[in-house]
Amino acid sequence: MPETGDRHKLPYTQAVVYETLRLGVVAPTAIPHKTLCDTSVGGYDIPKDTMVIVNQWAILHDPDKWDQPEHFRPRRFLDGEGNLKKLDCWTPFSAGRRVCLGESVAKPELLLVVACLLKRFTISLPEGTAYDPSYKVEFAMNFHTPKPYKIVVHKR
Numbered sequence: 001m002p003e004t005g006d007r008h009k010l011p012y013t014q015a016v017v018y019e020t021l022r023l024g025v026v027a028p029t030a031i032p033h034k035t036l037c038d039t040s041v042g043g044y045d046i047p048k049d050t051m052v053i054v055n056q057w058a059i060l061h062d063p064d065k066w067d068q069p070e071h072f073r074p075r076r077f078l079d080g081e082g083n084l085k086k087l088d089c090w091t092p093f094s095a096g097r098r099v100c101l102g103e104s105v106a107k108p109e110l111l112l113v114v115a116c117l118l119k120r121f122t123i124s125l126p127e128g129t130a131y132d133p134s135y136k137v138e139f140a141m142n143f144h145t146p147k148p149y150k151i152v153v154h155k156r
């Protein structure tokens with residue numbers, strides 16, 4: 001079974017996880033923050049005590065950064081030799097001083113769970129059903145989770 005130390009040998013599986021986090025956008029507006037002083041971003045003046053919401057969904061679906069952003073294409077994270085590429089516009093854990101504290105735990109853990117599941121099982125949709133990427137919104141607007149769906153799991 002794959003172990004944490006194997007992660008450098010699993011670039012495609014890692015790319016699948018990255019693309020899932022990009023397309024799925026668990027936290028589309030991250031956590032709202034407040035400016036502590038008058039400041040400016042991108043030429044816009046923002047006064048002290050303004051609530052600032054980062055539109056993660058827009059960053060992760062920006063057609064100027066992502067070719068065909070609505071398509072699931074893990075290979076966008078791989079270079080010509082199949083190695084993982086670092087893309088600055090991939091920000092599902094947000095960025096800056098208040099970046100997700102759990103990123104370094106969540107990333108290897110997700111890879112391990114996905115790699116172990118795919119090693120043991122083949123997962124597909126039930127015959128005659130189509131992939132439904134719609135989601136439900138939890139905790140007001142902050143978190144997206146998939147709606148319930150059925151899958152078929154076969155032991156490999």
Ligand code: HEM
Nearest residue numbers: 026027030031092093094095098099100101102103105106
């Ligand atoms: C797929 C998994 C996860 C995703 C996509 C995710 C994403 C995020 C995002 C977008 C933020 C908001 C950052 C901001 O507002 O700028 C956040 C904050 C945070 N996350 Fe995660 N997270 C994940 C898993 C975890 C885990 C496993 C932990 C704990 C072990 C964790 C702990 C935190 C904490 C403590 C914050 C608040 C950080 C702060 O305000 O300084 N997260 N996360």
